[in-house]
Amino acid sequence: MRRYIAQRLIQSVLTLLILSLVVFVLTWVSGDPVLYILPPEMIDDDSIEELKRIHGLDDPLPIQYLSFLSRAVRADFGLSTQFRRSSAAIIKDRIVPSLHLGGMALLFVLGVAFPLGVFAAYNRGKMADAISRTLAFAGQSVPEFWLALMFILLFAVILNWLPAAGRTGGWQHWILPSVTAGWFAMAGLLRITRSSVLEVLGSDYIRTARAKGLSERSVLWRHTVRNSLITIVTSVALLAVGLMNGIVLVESVFGWPGLGQLFASSVLARDLFVVQGMAMLVGVMFLVANLLADIMYSVVDPRIRLGT
Amino acid sequence: MKRWTRPDIFGSLAILSLLLAAVLVVAACGGGDDADEEPTAAAVIETPPAPATVAPVTKATATAAPDESMTMMEGTIPGSVLTVSLETVGTLTTEPRSDLPLYGCRPGCLLMKDDIFVMDRVGNLQPHVVKEWDFGSDTRSWTIKMQDGIKFFNGREATIQDLEFSLWEGYGTRPCGIPSPYCSEERDPMAGYGFYNHPYFFSTHEVVDDETIEIEFENPTIGLAQMTLTTNLDPRGLYSEQEVKAVGWEEWLKDPILSGAYMKLKDVPGERKEFEVHVDWWKDPAPDWETQIHLQVPEAATRLAQLASKQADVITLSALTLNQALSLDHVKILQQPATVHLQFYFYNMLHQDDKGFDPDNPFTDARVREAFNIAVDRQALVDTIYVGTSEVQNAPMMATGMRAWDHPLVVEMRNNPIPFDPDRAKQLLEEANFPMDRTVKILAGVWAPSGAPEKKAVTEAVHTMLIDNLDLNIELVQSGSAGEYHRAQRYEEDKPAMDWDLSAGGRNSTEPVITTRSNYLYSRSVSYFLTDPHWSEMQRLDDILTTTTDLAAFDQASAEMSKYVRDNWIMIPLTTNPLFWGVVKDRVDDWPLTVGAPWPHYFEYITAAEGVK
Numbered sequence: 058m059r060r061y062i063a064q065r066l067i068q069s070v071l072t073l074l075i076l077s078l079v080v081f082v083l084t085w086v087s088g089d090p091v092l093y094i095l096p097p098e099m100i101d102d103d104s105i106e107e108l109k110r111i112h113g114l115d116d117p118l119p120i121q122y123l124s125f126l127s128r129a130v131r132a133d134f135g136l137s138t139q140f141r142r143s144s145a146a147i148i149k150d151r152i153v154p155s156l157h158l159g160g161m162a163l164l165f166v167l168g169v170a171f172p173l174g175v176f177a178a179y180n181r182g183k184m185a186d187a188i189s190r191t192l193a194f195a196g197q198s199v200p201e202f203w204l205a206l207m208f209i210l211l212f213a214v215i216l217n218w219l220p221a222a223g224r225t226g227g228w229q230h231w232i233l234p235s236v237t238a239g240w241f242a243m244a245g246l247l248r249i250t251r252s253s254v255l256e257v258l259g260s261d262y263i264r265t266a267r268a269k270g271l272s273e274r275s276v277l278w279r280h281t282v283r284n285s286l287i288t289i290v291t292s293v294a295l296l297a298v299g300l301m302n303g304i305v306l307v308e309s310v311f312g313w314p315g316l317g318q319l320f321a322s323s324v325l326a327r328d329l330f331v332v333q334g335m336a337m338l339v340g341v342m343f344l345v346a347n348l349l350a351d352i353m354y355s356v357v358d359p360r361i362r363l364g365t
Numbered sequence: 366m367k368r369w370t371r372p373d374i375f376g377s378l379a380i381l382s383l384l385l386a387a388v389l390v391v392a393a394c395g396g397g398d399d400a401d402e403e404p405t406a407a408a409v410i411e412t413p414p415a416p417a418t419v420a421p422v423t424k425a426t427a428t429a430a431p432d433e434s435m436t437m438m439e440g441t442i443p444g445s446v447l448t449v450s451l452e453t454v455g456t457l458t459t460e461p462r463s464d465l466p467l468y469g470c471r472p473g474c475l476l477m478k479d480d481i482f483v484m485d486r487v488g489n490l491q492p493h494v495v496k497e498w499d500f501g502s503d504t505r506s507w508t509i510k511m512q513d514g515i516k517f518f519n520g521r522e523a524t525i526q527d528l529e530f531s532l533w534e535g536y537g538t539r540p541c542g543i544p545s546p547y548c549s550e551e552r553d554p555m556a557g558y559g560f561y562n563h564p565y566f567f568s569t570h571e572v573v574d575d576e577t578i579e580i581e582f583e584n585p586t587i588g589l590a591q592m593t594l595t596t597n598l599d600p601r602g603l604y605s606e607q608e609v610k611a612v613g614w615e616e617w618l619k620d621p622i623l624s625g626a627y628m629k630l631k632d633v634p635g636e637r638k639e640f641e642v643h644v645d646w647w648k649d650p651a652p653d654w655e656t657q658i659h660l661q662v663p664e665a666a667t668r669l670a671q672l673a674s675k676q677a678d679v680i681t682l683s684a685l686t687l688n689q690a691l692s693l694d695h696v697k698i699l700q701q702p703a704t705v706h707l708q709f710y711f712y713n714m715l716h717q718d719d720k721g722f723d724p725d726n727p728f729t730d731a732r733v734r735e736a737f738n739i740a741v742d743r744q745a746l747v748d749t750i751y752v753g754t755s756e757v758q759n760a761p762m763m764a765t766g767m768r769a770w771d772h773p774l775v776v777e778m779r780n781n782p783i784p785f786d787p788d789r790a791k792q793l794l795e796e797a798n799f800p801m802d803r804t805v806k807i808l809a810g811v812w813a814p815s816g817a818p819e820k821k822a823v824t825e826a827v828h829t830m831l832i833d834n835l836d837l838n839i840e841l842v843q844s845g846s847a848g849e850y851h852r853a854q855r856y857e858e859d860k861p862a863m864d865w866d867l868s869a870g871g872r873n874s875t876e877p878v879i880t881t882r883s884n885y886l887y888s889r890s891v892s893y894f895l896t897d898p899h900w901s902e903m904q905r906l907d908d909i910l911t912t913t914t915d916l917a918a919f920d921q922a923s924a925e926m927s928k929y930v931r932d933n934w935i936m937i938p939l940t941t942n943p944l945f946w947g948v949v950k951d952r953v954d955d956w957p958l959t960v961g962a963p964w965p966h967y968f969e970y971i972t973a974a975e976g977v978k
Contacts, residue, residue, distance in 0.1 A: 150634045151635060154636075213670050222660065311664075315635075319635060322453070322635075
């Protein structure tokens with residue numbers, strides 16, 4: 058197990074190195090960063106040369122990459138051109154709201170999709186199953202942007218039950234952004250849970266369990282659901298990261314001051330160093346989620362002997 | 366055998382499904398609105414009348430009377446909160462030498478600082494921190510007197526040294542306050558701050574007594590006070606010298622001690638800023654609202670929902686969302702007139718000394734530029750995108766109400782609109798032997814400025830009109846403006862300097878004096894692409910604008926510049942449009958909207974009729 062985790066960590070570091078190279082190269086592919094840093098009225102040869110010197114942008118590219126890597130390890134991505142503050146500090150300010158939103162959305166996803174998926178599978182072919190499948194279909198086909206606006210229209214404008222935007226002011230502020238952020242993932246997990254449970258329900262050992270006279274509760278939860286968890290856990294880990302990506306839009310619509318909104322505004326403002334930092338951060342999040350999913354395999358299924 | 370029972374989640378599922386269905390139904394019904402009954406924005410919004418004339422840019426005065434046109438309130442209402450929903454609350458930067466202009470800070474910073482002067486509705490200076498002033502016959506020798514009794518947030522009374530410090534920060538020759546990517550300790554590109562390229566530096570200054578400073582400027586300062594000593598453009602204001610020096614700019618900025626109407630209470634990056642009233646504010650009467658909350662809500666539809674549900678008292682609107690706001694009974698629209706100009710710039714008019722100069726470039730032919738101009742149906746832009754609320758820009762850079770807007774040359778242009786004539790446009794291209802197989806490239810900046818939310822729609826509409834009416838291959842390229850400006854200029858020696866033919870959706874706000882405006886053409890960006898004789902002529906006029914002390918000459922040069930731009934088809938002027946604010950009627954009574962200022966000056970001038978939360 059330890060060996061496996063060590064292997065995965067080494068792989069993750071290599072992946073991060075490749076990611077850092079991609080981020081660095083893309084920075085230059087999109088144009089000379091100096092030109093995006095300087096405001097139009099200040100673009101002259103002297104300013105360009107001075108700025109290059111200050112930021113080491115006149116060094117050869119390999120040196121620049123090593124410098125970028127060195128700073129990235131220390132979470133130092135440079136000064137935000139938009140905010141005149143350290144990019145890392147700005148990103149740090151925005152992580153907590155995003156984690157809050159992501160966490161609440163994940164709770165919503167797990168709280169709805171998992172029991173509903175199990176329930177639908179267990180009642181396959183019945184009305185409840187049809188409704189679940191419809192919900193899953195709607196969840197995956199309704200764009201988050203549109204859904205967010207519809208939620209706002211219904212719950213904020215027509216019913217006036219919930220706030221349309223913002224984060225401060227009570228738990229009511231969390232409901233619409235969380236549900237919207239988790240909507241797509243909820244639908245995905247619902248489908249995965251249903252199909253995974255269905256697959257296990259049709260297996261021989263479940264038939265054997267029933268033949269032995271085990272209670273339905275035991276058959277479902279102890280033998281069926283537990284054996285379905287591998288697929289589900291893997292999906293949850295990836296969906297969780299995908300969910301963090303989706304909050305770019307949700308945060309903009311609901312005025313939520315997280316990474317998503319920062320990312321959108323930084324791209325529009327060509328805030329190069331913040332965008333670089335966030336690209337690396339998202340990469341790290343993906344790697345950590347994958348690692349956690351791998352580790353969770355052994356927790357949910359003792360048959361798996363990792364690293365042996 | 367005990368049967369597994371259904372978990373009690375079916376009810377929740379049913380409720381969720383019903384809610385979704387309800388949302389779908391509401392959406393399908395369009396909220397019950399009948400399109401035929403929608404009010405027309407242009408018919409409903411009252412535009413403040415344009416001034417008959419504009420007062421001199423500089424004047425001496427000894428009065429301290431406030432502008433009577435401003436609706437003042439009677440005092441702070443205890444417990445009152447005003448919630449303002451904005452596209453961005455920006456950064457809270459109040460450092461006067463910062464290279465980050467006040468654009469990123471409005472309107473929060475405006476609440477916290479006191480301007481040296483304020484501007485009234487028509488661009489006249491009014492006393493504020495400075496109660497009396499004399500700019501001298503040549504506008505270079507200033508004598509200014511400071512108000513008594515101005516107090517900073519910490520209770521300390523402001524002194525003449527504070528005013529001296531504040532002005533020196535703006536116009537002295539010292540390194541900028543906070544190092545930034547392009548303003549470092551090592552080098553000072555801003556030393557001797559120039560407003561754009563116009564140098565306004567002290568040559569000498571002296572504190573004469575406890576209330577008077579005398580300053581000698583190196584150059585005439587026509588328009589300086591309006592441009593940078595009010596809230597119009599840059600973060601100039603009264604700063605507390607002792608407090609800044611005690612902790613340094615960087616620390617001071619975290620919790621700035623200023624003297625304005627409101628103090629910073631809370632700043633949550635990207636979410637909100639909260640301000641509480643400064644009880645010692647020297648200006649009478651005190652602000653209406655005990656607390657102001659500025660929320661950052663980038664999505665226009667969400668802001669509209671906040672207004673509809675009264676979760677916000679004030680929101681920023683665009684013409685694109687105007688009709689929805691007008692359909693709300695409890696909402697009224699405040700319109701800041703003639704605020705933003707939109708135009709396309711021709712890039713392909715390189716000066717002959719520039720790298721990449723091509724004498725055969727078709728855009729050096731005025732007939733080509735005219736063809737592009739008359740292929741655009743400006744009135745259609747006004748009628749559709751702006752739902753009738755904007756004006757066609759027939760006199761380039763001359764918005765109604767700004768200085769020299771009523772000059773005979775300008776009036777003549779306004780009375781003779783640029784025609785819309787696609788057939789003539791095609792004929793002109795043919796006469797000019799325009800290569801019809803050429804792919805014309807339009808550069809569109811991806812950045813949508815807060816003052817021009819309709820920019821993207823206008824750009825796309827003009828792009829379509831040019832394709833349809835000229836039968837040309839025209840490519841619209843989204844790109845970052847800053848870099849491409851430069852690439853289009855003369856930076857890359859080994860490549861043809863000119864990648865682009867047109868710059869889409871250029872935006873000016875209507876600063877009240879044309880010296881600022883002229884920079885857009887002369888010394889800032891587009892002039893880089895002007896070939897002679899245009900470049901020389903613009904330079905000649907700009908020199909007059911920045912050095913004359915004769916207001917008649919100033920007006921004449923302004924009007925001539927506008928006419929020259931139009932007669933030579935140097936740009937494609939499109940529209941002059943207002944900014945809109947949606948406000949809840951019973952929360953906000955009136956607002957002194959000002960011609961020329963990109964943002965309303967002071968939220969504290971919003972008056973409360975009733976209905977304190």
